[in-house]
Amino acid sequence: MKEALTQTAKLFCSALRNLSLYPPSHPAISRPVQQAHERIVALFKERDPLVMGIIDDVLLFDEIPFYETDSLWKEIYGRLKGHQIESITFSGGLAQEELTALVNALALKIEDAVAKGGIAAVLAEQRVEHIKIKDLQEEDLRERAREVYDRSLTVVFDIMSELRMGRIPSGETANGVIAEMSDVVLKDKDALLALTMLKGYDDYTYVHSINVGILCLAFAAHQGLRGEEMRAVGLAGMLHDVGKVRTAEEIIKKPGSLTEAEMAIMKKHPVLGAEIVSRMKSIPHSAHEMILMHHVKYNLQGYPTIEKSRTVHPYSMAVAIADCYDALTTLRPYQKPRPATEAVKLMRRLAGKDLDPDMLESFVDMLGTYPAGTYVRLTTNEIGVIITPNHLDVTLPKVKIIIESGGALLPEPLEVDLLKDATGPGGERREVVASTNPILYGIDPAKYIG
Ligand SMILES: [Fe+2]
Ligand SMILES: [Fe+2]
Incomplete structure (x- = not known):
């Protein structure tokens, strides 16, 4: 058969x-x-x-x-x-x-x-x-993605607040939200991936946690993991930095580089995080391992120091890659956000030392050339944001056009599916030329996503 x-x-x-x-x-x-x-x-x-x-x-x-x-x-x-x-x-x-x-x-x-x-x-x-x-049914999924994304923010916020008050929360709500995200990711990962480019500036810690969780889930799915194995990678991504609740706020929020003493404190967060989640109900053991090792590099440098006999959980590298990608594409007090294509270029330079080259390439393959939420310039000189990437032809995604050919902001963004109609305003062909940085055009990246 x-x-x-x-x-x-x-x-x-x-x-x-x-x-x-x-x-x-x-x-x-x-x-x-x-x-x-x-x-x-x-x-x-x-x-x-x-x-x-x-x-x-x-x-x-x-x-x-x-x-x-x-x-x-x-x-x-x-x-x-x-x-x-x-x-x-x-x-x-x-x-x-x-x-x-x-x-x-x-x-x-x-x-x-x-x-x-x-x-x-x-x-x-x-x-x-x-x-x-x-x-x-694409539209329904976009709505569901939005709903579960918003709910996950509350879940992470609650977990962190409990921890700050010295209590150990249950992992059940986190598990629930990850299970639902898994479902959405498996139906249409782009709906959730687009939201990872929202990058709320004020609540960086929470948003970063959710984004890493989504990227980890999408990557785990791409690697062929399903069920609990897939959810464990998502949970590890979402909770990878919980150990930071035990780190002084001044150190976490400090712009620029840390002193050696501050760095030593900072480096404790994977161990603290693993210890926290091991006390939370219903977080699988593999997730503890991934959290513990999310700063262990491909060449086994990084932290904590890993004994030779100890095996590194293979998916701790997935968390590391997602963590790095989200950080590079985010606006921070000391850093401009980079478009996906540039983040990928930078990460490739870390391959073989910090990052596992094969896993990185698979991650890049999962994202595609222009992932959902990427700002792009079109052949018509218009600027837009990718809503749904095109799996057959990367130059013809579904895109929301924000700036017209002359450089003026459109009063209402225009959503077009280039696969269905690639005719530009003057009858010319409309295709994606390259990714671009919304900051260059004074666009608030978050405004047009989701
Ligand atoms: Fe971390
Ligand atoms: Fe992180």
Whole structure:
């Protein structure tokens, strides 16, 4: 069964890929479609209907998951996301012509499919009856992301206040909020990642904790972790700096460099943090380890000092990477925020010494070239912020335009999906050229996100 499903997905995928090279009638397309059809018909004897779709950010064909490393995954996943399809259901009676119609429809340029009313409409027009398309509900997820993000701020605030009062809070609320975030991340990580670029300036400590938690969750999901393993990385991210409640405020808030004595105090926060969470109810042991080691570098320098015999938790490096990325992209009293692309450049210089090079590259892959919340300049000279990155073509995301070509602030930001319509105000093509720093244009970065 598994082998048959994999083979079918492969055939389906090669037909899709060949459509960019050959006309639809070419045997390079008709042959794999015919073979895929034969296999699906055979599979119907065991399972009817058959569903191909994205569930929890994994491409599933029936119950067989395809992970990132498969080229199959990229081809089909990219097209489903691009056409905003959650799932495709094949049912008994499926004709080969119907499968051909589906392959042709999926191979359409997104803007062409949209002009025709979407893939479902294209198939209906061709009287396809045995294939059903379910669309993604993107708007709902953005609202849910916002709601859980706001709630997580309260959760972290409460945990820190309890700790400051000398009490040990339960980890249950943190667990609850992380579980919900995991769910949102698996459905659409970009909805939450966009919010990590909000960067509230006043409540840095809380916002930073939440951001690191979200980045850790998205990264853990990208690495293929699920369930408790994934949540543990998120919890560690969210609570990585709790030990700082035991550090004097003057040291934490001090702008510029610390004296040696202050530094020694500061360096205690991972040990203190691990000790705190180990006393909190329902925080998994792996999270304690990640918190303890989030300042241990790839070359095992950093702090606390790690004995040779001790193994470093592999995901403490995930926390370290997320921590570094969030700090670099945040406005601090002593530092301008950097766009994602610049932060990545800087972090690559730390690879091999401070950061694990392989994990860093995987993290960068998870973010994409222009992550949600990145400010960009377009070919039209307009300035906007990325709402939803495009997994097929990074230059054509969904973007909110804030400054028009002449340099003036628009009275109302304009939200456009460049995948669907890339025509600029004067009829020219509108694409992303590069990331940019909102500060240069006097834009408050937080104002236009979420
Ligand atoms: Fe830290
Ligand atoms: Fe931190």
